Amino acid sequence: MGRIRKRLSSSQIIIFGFAIAILIGSLLLTIPISTKDGNGTSFIDALFTATSAVCVTGLVVHDTATYWSVFGQGLIMIMIQIGGMGIVTIAVAISMLSGKHIGLKQRSTMQEAISAHKVGGIVRMTGFIIKMTIIFELLGLIIMAPTFCKEFGTIKGIWYSLFHSISAFCNAGFDLMGVKEQYSSLTFFANHPIINFTVMSLIIIGGIGFMTWDDIIKHKFNIRKYRMQSKVILMTTTLLIVFPAIYFYFFEFQNMPIHIRIMSSLFQSITPRTAGFNTVDLTIISEVGLAIIIILMLIGGSPGSTAGGMKTTTIAVMLSTAISVFRRREHTHFFGRRVNEETVRNAGTILMLYVILFLTGGCIISCIEDLPLLSCLFETASAIGTVGLTLGITTKLGIISKMILIFLMYVGRVGSLTLIFSAISSNQGNTARFPQEKITVG
Numbered sequence: 001m002g003r004i005r006k007r008l009s010s011s012q013i014i015i016f017g018f019a020i021a022i023l024i025g026s027l028l029l030t031i032p033i034s035t036k037d038g039n040g041t042s043f044i045d046a047l048f049t050a051t052s053a054v055c056v057t058g059l060v061v062h063d064t065a066t067y068w069s070v071f072g073q074g075l076i077m078i079m080i081q082i083g084g085m086g087i088v089t090i091a092v093a094i095s096m097l098s099g100k101h102i103g104l105k106q107r108s109t110m111q112e113a114i115s116a117h118k119v120g121g122i123v124r125m126t127g128f129i130i131k132m133t134i135i136f137e138l139l140g141l142i143i144m145a146p147t148f149c150k151e152f153g154t155i156k157g158i159w160y161s162l163f164h165s166i167s168a169f170c171n172a173g174f175d176l177m178g179v180k181e182q183y184s185s186l187t188f189f190a191n192h193p194i195i196n197f198t199v200m201s202l203i204i205i206g207g208i209g210f211m212t213w214d215d216i217i218k219h220k221f222n223i224r225k226y227r228m229q230s231k232v233i234l235m236t237t238t239l240l241i242v243f244p245a246i247y248f249y250f251f252e253f254q255n256m257p258i259h260i261r262i263m264s265s266l267f268q269s270i271t272p273r274t275a276g277f278n279t280v281d282l283t284i285i286s287e288v289g290l291a292i293i294i295i296l297m298l299i300g301g302s303p304g305s306t307a308g309g310m311k312t313t314t315i316a317v318m319l320s321t322a323i324s325v326f327r328r329r330e331h332t333h334f335f336g337r338r339v340n341e342e343t344v345r346n347a348g349t350i351l352m353l354y355v356i357l358f359l360t361g362g363c364i365i366s367c368i369e370d371l372p373l374l375s376c377l378f379e380t381a382s383a384i385g386t387v388g389l390t391l392g393i394t395t396k397l398g399i400i401s402k403m404i405l406i407f408l409m410y411v412g413r414v415g416s417l418t419l420i421f422s423a424i425s426s427n428q429g430n431t432a433r434f435p436q437e438k439i440t441v442g
Contacts (some may be wrong), residue, residue, distance in 0.1 A: 014414055015414050018054060018055070018083070018410065018414050021054045021079065021082055022047070022055075022410075023050075025049075025050035025053065025054060025075060025079045026046045026047040026049075026050040026051075027046070028075050029041060029046035029049055029050055029072060029075060030046045033069060033071050033072075034046075034068060034069060034075065035067060035068060035069055035072060036066070036068065036069045036072075041062070044399055044402060044403075045061050045062065047406060048060075048061050048402050048405070048406055049061065049062070049076065050079060051409050051410060052388070052409060053076045053079035053080050053083060053172065053174065054079045054080075054083040054413070055083055055386050055409040055412065055413035056080055056083045056084050056171050056172040056173075056306060056307070056308065056386055056413065057172070057173065057308070057386040057388045057409045057412070057413075058167075058172050058173025058174050058275075058276030058277075058386075058387065058389075059276075059379075059382060059388050059390060059394050059405060059409070060174070060183075060394065061394060061395050061397075061402070062395075063178035063182040063183055064076065064174050064175065064176060064178060065178030065179045065182075066178045066179065066182055067178075070159075073163065076174060077163050077166055077167070077174075080166055080167055080170050080172040080174060081166055081170060083170065083172070083413065084133075084166075084169065084170025084171065084172065084206065085129065085130075085133060085170070085306070089126060089129055089130075125210065125211075125214065128210065128213075128214060129210045132210065132213060133169065136169055136202065136206070137165045137166055137169050137202075138165075139165075140161070140164070140165030140166075140169060140198055140199075140202050141158070141161045141162050141165045143194065143198045144160075144161040144164060144165060144195060144198055145157060145161040147192065147194055147195055148161045148164075149161075160176050163175075163176055164176070164199070165198075165202065168198075168199045168202035168203055168206070169203075169205065169206040170306045171203055171206050171207055171274045171275045171301060171305075171306045171307040171386070172275075172276065173271075173275050173276020173277050173387065173388030173389070174276075174388070175277060177189075185277050185278045185279070186199065186277050187280065187281065189279065190260055190263070190264060190279040190280060191259070191260050191263075193259075196263045196266075196267055196279065197263075199275075199277060200266060200267055200271075203270055203271065203275040203277075204237070204241075204270060206301075206305060206306040207237070207273055207275070207301035207302060207305050207307040208234065208237055208301070208302050208305060209233060209301070209302040209303055209305035210305065211227065211229065211230065211303075212229075212230040212233050212234065212302065212304075212305075215227055215230040216230075228335055228337045229303070229313060231334065231335050232313055232316050233302045233303075233312055233313060236312040236313070236315065237273075237302065237312055240269070240273065240296065240312065241266070241269050241270055242269075243269075244268070244269035244292055244296060245265045245266050245268075246265075247289070247292060248264070248265040248268050248269060248289065249262065249265035251286070251288070251289070252265075252268075252285055252286065253265060253280070263279070264279055268280060268285075268293070269296070271389070272293045272297045272385075272387055272389060273296055273297075273299065273300060273301055273307065273309070273387075274297070274300045274301045274307040274308050274309050274385055274386050274387050275307075275387065275388070276382070276387045276389050277388075278389060282389060282390075282391055283391060283392065287374065290378060290391075293378070293389065294377060294378055294381040297381040297382055297385035297387045298310060298354055298355075298358060298381050298384070298385050299312060299385070300385045300386065300387075300412070307386070308385060308386025308387075308412040308413045309354075309384075309385040309386060309387075310350050310351060310354045310385075311350075313347075314347045314350050314351060315351070316334070317332060317339060317343060317344060317347040318347050318348065318351055320332045320333065320334060320339070321344055321347075321348075332344050350415075354384060357380075357384055357411065358380050358381050358384050358408075359377070359380075361376075361380035361384070361404050361405070361408055362376040362379070362380040362381075363376070364401075364404060365379065365380065365397070365401045365404060365405075368398065368400055368401055369393070369396070369398065369401055371396075375391045375393050376393070378390070379391070379393060379394065380404070380405070380408055383405040383408035383412065384408040384409070384411060384412040385412055386409060386412040386413050
């Protein structure tokens with residue numbers, strides 16, 4: 001095993017780590033003790049659920065509260081925690097706790113896993129990630145516990161608070177509200193400010209990334225000292241919350257009381273950013289509203305966070321590049337700093353790959369299942385963005401369609417470029433340069 005690990009690149013370690021976690025989770029979910037009826041479940045359904053949990057997506061083929069036993073729900077929660085924090089983070093944390101030396105290869109892999117810019121300080125950052133995760137998830141549990149204990153009883157209320165706190169912080173979207181109505185998510189708490197704002201806060205905190213939180217804690221309100229990446233993430237995240245919320249408030253939820261309208265608008269602009277909870281019935285939203293949600297789902301969270309998707313920085317770089325072209329500027333830049341060309345190329349590649357996979361997957365599922373294309377595109381955007389929102393077609397899909405969504409969830413969590421770099425890691429490439437010739441575009 002040691003020899004194999006040494007031969008693997010950082011990208012391959014991340015890819016195989018997630019795959020192994022999914023496989024182990026799938027096998028455990030198939031055993032009879034994992035389901036409430038004691039009959040176990042099929043491997044394809046267990047694989048779908050395990051992939052959704054480890055890839056912190058939230059798409060389900062069985063209602064989590066009514067189908068899975070407490071043991072099965074516990075397995076799902078553990079997989080969510082592992083997937084949210086990252087396989088490598090968990091492995092390094094275990095090594096640290098056992099007193100083992102963290103080698104250069106482990107540090108390099110950790111650097112790639114959390115999207116850090118340098119290897120230095122990685123061990124400190126791992127400890128910071130563990131500490132912040134525990135603090136925020138405990139805060140979520142404490143704040144939600146009184147409401148859930150009053151609603152479901154003390155023991156179940158604490159369990160529900162813990163499960164939903166971890167699910168929200170890890171941007172997973174799994175819920176246990178099926179005890180009220182299957183697949184209802186948080187719709188029964190649409191008018192409850194404590195649950196709404198706690199879940200929204202946990203989603204945002206987990207989704208902006210640990211490197212950003214490192215800047216916030218170090219420099220407080222002195223934003224000038226933040227890394228450029230942190231500034232871009234905070235700016236983009238704010239815009240992606242405010243403008244969709246304004247749309248939902250004025251065009252989708254006009255018939256709601258004012259306080260519920262505000263909470264629902266904010267919640268629906270935050271949750272597509274890979275969280276997957278919902279407090280309103282998505283089938284009542286117009287096609288324009290669904291299109292906005294699809295875009296938000298594809299964008300996802302931020303690098304080095306518990307969220308998936310193509311990331312806020314990717315869309316920010318592409319928009320800044322477009323603005324630079326319009327203004328006839330040579331380079332992409334933010335806050336007086338230039339973005340290197342490799343980053344711009346990577347952003348363009350990621351955007352292209354996500355759009356191709358999202359459209360191709362949606363079209364194939366629509367053809368196979370004979371379902372409306374918009375519903376299928378919504379599903380594939382939810383899968384590759386690791387969101388978990390659905391228009392209700394997940395439970396009706398066949399094996400081929402489920403396998404497509406499993407693949408998209410996996411790509412959305414490990415990252416499309418990680419898969420590509422892993423596939424070509426042994427190929428150093430040809431440094432020869434071809435003759436240049438112009439081609440007209442646009």
